[in-house]
Every structure is written in C-alpha cells, then in structure tokens.
Amino acid sequence: MNEAFKHTRLAKAIVITILILGGFLMVLPFVWMILSSVKTDMEILQIPPTLWPKSITLQNFINLFTQMDFLVYLKNTIIIVLFSFLGLFFNAMAGYGFAKYKFRGKNGLFYLVLATMMIPGQVTMIPVYLMLNMVHLTNTLLGIALPGLVGAFGIFLFRQFMSTISDEIIEAARLDGCSEFYIFMKIILPVSRPVLAVQGILTFIAGWNSFIWPLIIANDQKYYTLSVGLALLKGQHASNYALQMAGSSFMVIPIVIVFLVLQKYILQGFNVSGMK
Amino acid sequence: MKIFLNKSSPYFFIAPALILLLLFSLIPIFVSLIISFTDINITGLADWSQIHFIGLENYISIFQDPNFLQSIGNTLFYVLFGVPLVIICSMGIALLINFGDSWIFRLFRLIFYAPSITNVVAVAVVWNYLYNPQFGLLNFLLHFVHLGPIPWLQDPTVAKIALIILALWRAIGVNMLIFLAALQGIPKAYYEAAMIDGANSWQRLTKITIPMLRFATFFVTVTTLIGWLQFFEEPFVMTGGGPLNSTNSIALFIYQNGFQFSKFGYAAAGSMILFVIIIVVTLIQFRGQQKNADNQM
DSSP: OHHHHHHHHHHHHHHHHHHHHHHHHHHHHHHHHHHHHTSOHHHHTOSSOOSSOSSOOOHHHHHHHHTSOHHHHHHHHHHHHHHHHHHHHHHHHHHHHHHHOOOTTHHHHHHHHHHGGGSOHHHHHHHHHHHHHHTTOTTSHHHHHGGGSOOHHHHHHHHHHHTTSOHHHHHHHHHTTOOHHHHIIIIIHHHTHHHHHHHHHHHHHHHHHOOHHHHHHOOSGGGOOHHHHHHHHHHHTTTOHHHHHHHHHHHHHHHHHHHHHHHHHHSSOOOSGGGO | OHHHHHHHHHHHHHHHHHHHHIIIIIHHHHHHHHHTTBOOOHHHHHOGGGOOBOTTHHHHHHTTOHHHHHHHHHHHHHHHHHHHHHHHHHHHHHHHHTTOOSHHHHHHHHHHHHHHHSOHHHHHHHHHHHTOTTTOHHHHHHHHTTOOOOOTTTSHHHHHHHHHHHHHHHHHHHHHHHHHHHHHTSOHHHHHHHHHTTOOHHHHIIIIIHHHTHHHHHHHHHHHHHHHHTOOHHHHHHTTTOSTTTTOOHHHHHHIIIIISOOHHHHHHHHHHHHHHHHHHHHHHHHHHHHHHHHHO
16 A cells, blocks of 8 residues: 555656646746846847846837837727627527527527538638628728627527526516516526626637737728737837737736636636537 | 517527628628639729639639648648647646646646637747747757757748647647546546556556547547648748748638738638538548447447
8 A cells, every 4th residue: 555655656746747847838938928028129139038137127018009009909909809798698699599499490590500610710701801891891890890799609508508597487587577588688697697707708818819800801000909919010020029028918918817817717618528 | 469579589589699690600601602703803892893703713723823732731731740739738738637636736727728818919929039040038948958049930841840839839728628627527436447457557548548538539639620720820920821831821821812912712712622621521520430439339
C-alpha cells in the first residue's frame, strides 16, 4: 500500500511538472503582451529585448485614443454587443417556440435551423455583402450586426433547456389569463437563468471579438470595431510594437477579467456526450 | 380568440430568428450559387446590366488558377497537421488535468482555456511580434539554448507551421473542456474492475479511457476539421497569405478575390467549392463513425 502511495505521489509530481511547462507556454504570450505594452518606443526596438520594462509608461495606451480612433472603435463594438443581446433574446424566443409548442412544420423547421450550422461563413460572406449593399445597409452598424444576430447553436441550447420546464406552470398561467408573451417574459425567462447566463457571457465575448462582418461591411473607419481597428493599426504602425501590444491588451484584458469573474458559468456546459 | 392565439403564437416566437436565418444563412447559398455563374464585379454592382451569365467559366478558370490550387494545398497541409495536433494535445492535457481535482488542477484548467476566449486579431498581432526575427521573444529565447534564428514567418514551410502553432494554442482550451467533461462521465467502476483484474495504468488508458472518449473524439475531430478548412483570421492578420502565397488558405483566397479584387462571381465559385469540400468531408466522417458504431455492436 505504501509503495502504491509513493507511486502516485511521483506520478502526480510528473503530471504537475508537465502542466507547469505547458501552462507557462500558454500564458507567455499574454505576459509578453502586457510587459511590452508599457515599454517605450525606444526600448521595444532594442536588441536583445529587455525582459522587464526599464521604465513603465502608459503613453502607448494614450496614443491608442489620440493617434488612432480607438474611442470610436470602442463605441461601435459596444453597439454591436448590444445588438447581439437582442439576437440572444430572439434565440431564446425561438428556443421556447420549438420547445413548448406543437405546430405544423415544427420538425422540418427545426432541422432547417440545425442545418444552418453546417454553412461555412465564407459561403454567405459574398452574397450577404451584395444583399446588404442592395438595401444600402453596407457601411452601417445595423448592417454589421444583422448577419450574425441569431445563431442555430444558441436556439438549440435554449430549446434543450426549455424542454425541461414543466408544462403545468405554463398551463396554470394560461388559465389565469396571462398572454403567451407575458408567460415567456415573466415565467420562462426567469426560470431559464442558468442557460441565459452562459449564453449571455458567450454572446458578450463573441460580440466583443466580432471581426469578419465588421471587416467586410464597414468600408469607413467610422464604423470599425476594435478588432478591425487593431488589424488596421498593425498595418499602419507595422514597426511600433509597443502600440500594437497596447491595442491587443486593450482588447484582451477586459475579456480575461470577464472570464475570471464568471468562469464558473463559462466552464460548465461543455458536455457534448450528454447532448447526443 | 384563445384558439387563434395558441395557433399563431408559436410562429410569433420563432419568426424573428427564423427570418434572420433565412435571410443571412439559407438564401445566401442560392444567391452564391447563382452569382458563381456570372461575371459580377464592381461595375456589375453599380449597374446590373453589366452582369453576364457566363456558365461554368468561373469554375473552369479557378481550377487553372495556380493561387487557388496552392491555397487548396496549403489548407490540406493545415488539416493534415492541425487536426491530429489539436486532438492529441487537447486530449493529453485533459488527461493530465483530470489526474487530480485540487485547486492547482482547477487553476491549470483556467490557464489552458484562457487563450480560446481571446480575440483572434489581438493574439495574432501578439504572436506576429513574438515571431519577429529581430525583436521577437521566441528567437531571443532560442538564442539562449544556441538554436535558431528561425525565420518564423519568412520561410514558406516554417510560416505554415508558425500559423499552426498559434491556432493550436487557441484551439486547445475548448476541446480540452469537451474531453474533460467526457472523462468525468466515465464510470469509476470500470477502473476498479480493471484494477482487480490487474490491468496497469497504460492498459487502463488504452483499453478503457480512450475507447470511452469515442464520441467526444468524434465531435472534436469533426468541428476541428471544419474549423481548419475555414482557416482565415490567422493568415489574414499575420502573413496576408505570403510569403509567396505559401500560407494562403481557401477561405483567405475567397476573401481576397471577393473583397480586395471585387471579383464577386469568381470568389462565389471558390466558396461553393469550399462548401462542397466541407460537406463531403463531414459526410465521410459521419459514415466512418456509423461503421465504427456498427462494429462495436
């Protein structure tokens, strides 16, 4: 017994050593990004590079807002995030419709929704651009938000969760004369808080990170989101790595904070075996 | 009144999402198919009478386009190396993290997951700096152990590998969580029975754990494969498809032709080819999975 115990202690030590090495490689880019973002322009171009900044400066972050239009990009990104929460609401509505009603064509329509998960973004990219261009929605924030507003996976998750809500509560509310929409708002959504939390966080992250549609639909810098603005920064200030790292930090750090605060909601709900 | 309400209300709930999916996912496929048979470009966009139906011409010339053929080859390279790497690394790390459940293992779960929620453009910008041959950290660290300098983004083959490393770094997190959830679903009794029968830890791993992860592995394989076939942001931000078109992917080729050269019809033809590739590859996977399941019976 004692020998077996020693054996597992050794194994555990090896496992932790490997994980520490791997974990170091995982966080290295983040650490380097933050350290470099507070270096001066001069220091960042030194050979060999300094590991720890000699003097810490916030000038790069200030330059994001003075030399670049990061305030505008930030405002646009927040608007896109708000739009995507409207999309989340539509997903929840559709999930409820598919979970709790019987209607003609229900299965067919649901399969149609699931089928859209198979469609790669590159196929819809060009026709959606042409369609939005036709109705003069290119180069508008609405045009940027619309294509990615709803998603089949969200609808699917809402349907899975809402199917488990008991029919009796809904029936009782109907007998009390509540309207269908009132039932959805006042009973279904509050009960669905766990799935709303996970979906809400993922929606925020996706909205904050959105890149492809803003890249395609926005021709004018006025409508750039942070991601597109950062790609532009990389092109315009190709050798100003301190500024680039400040821009990256500005995008990454808020998400990491959201993630650390809300991690217990995010890390659940990855059980695919339970989904089949 | 009530009956009327009950009959129309489900449609009221599903209508907004369904209309948006119809407009932005389903109808575009047909639009894409139609325009792939036309010569629509920037002049056609302004004046519809300039658009001509040209039959299969786009498809014929795209298969003679060396850039397109090269981007197919590059994408194949990404898939062949990227998919196994993602599966092995994320499964391996899930197995290691599943070893214990003290705070340190929970911390590692957070650390390995973190890259996957970050913005792809931001991390591509960071890695571009890490890879820089003069000022980058990686060559500096390699110099310490008397290796390198490695031309990370300058050599055609190394550049592809450099992009794979970045994408792997981002892909581990989500897939690791999927494997972890599956690992926690394996009944402990199996291991206890195997221990009684005298199975060593290697046998327990290969005869119980990995077979029990079959569904999770299948799920990760399919989603990773589709992801690599659509590889776009990393080459777009870091190399723009270069050097010498060596990191260009099919998805980036489509974007370049559509939105930089405004050859919408030509790009649509490319996107339809990508769509067919994805469908065929996915169907083959599902067939393989079904055969596997039948053999298990």
